[in-house]
Amino acid sequence: MKLNYKIFDAHSHFPSPSEDVFTVQNWDYWKVNEPVPQGYYSTGLHPWYLSKIKNQNDVEVFFLDHLQDPRCLALGEVGLDFFRSDVTNDQQEMIFKWALLVANKFPDKPIIIHSVRSESEILKILHETHRTGPVIWHNYLLNCYPTKTKFALYASISPRILKLKLDRRLKIIKDIPTDKILIESDDQISEYSTLKSFMNETCCINDETITKNTTKIFSL
Ligand SMILES: [Zn+2]
Secondary structure, three states: OOOOOEEEEEOOOOOOOOOOEEEEEEEEHOOHHHOOOOOOEEEEEOOOOOOOOOOHHHHHHHHHHOOOOOOEEEEEEEHHHHHHHHOOHHHHHHHHHHHHHHHOOOOOEEEEEEOOOOOHHHHHOOOOOOOOOOEOOOOOOOOOOOOOOOOEEEEEEOOHHHHHOOOHHHHHHHOOOOEEEEOOOEOOOHHHHHHHHOOOOOOOOOHHHHHHHHHOOOOO
């Protein structure tokens, strides 16, 4: 695998913009009729679009099809969004648990979590489903880094953090262990370089740290 990337983007809704950029492109169930991304990708069930899932078998078949592909580096984004979804909160929880059952068959592949207004439910379900493989919390904005988990928890910082007041941003980032920080563009690829500069200059999270953490979590 090529390892001279200059930029590491742990979660994006766009393909890698150049060969210097390592990107894990999100590819979702609702796009199942579109071609699979050309580069590295993750395969997920976005909590906004779950109404097409009819049963547990749908979830299993979809994930098993892709997780065996060496270019598919993670399962996700999956999770809970109690602000917006096309199904009820209970249905979201059920589908999230189904996804985690498949994820546990691939313990080396991280899962990418989407969570809105559901932080404690996510942690509770990860605990109940005996998650031990690594977890990437995408668009991480938690005030307090959960330390008592049985899995390695990576906090992936997205450009959305730039919208918060500076003292709140710094509080969030200082609470995360340095070896568990990742950076992502999510759906705001134009903001990635501003985010990278903020992390470098204001938070003292240098490129070397991000390279090391990303390489480790995705076993590159
Ligand atoms: Zn996303």
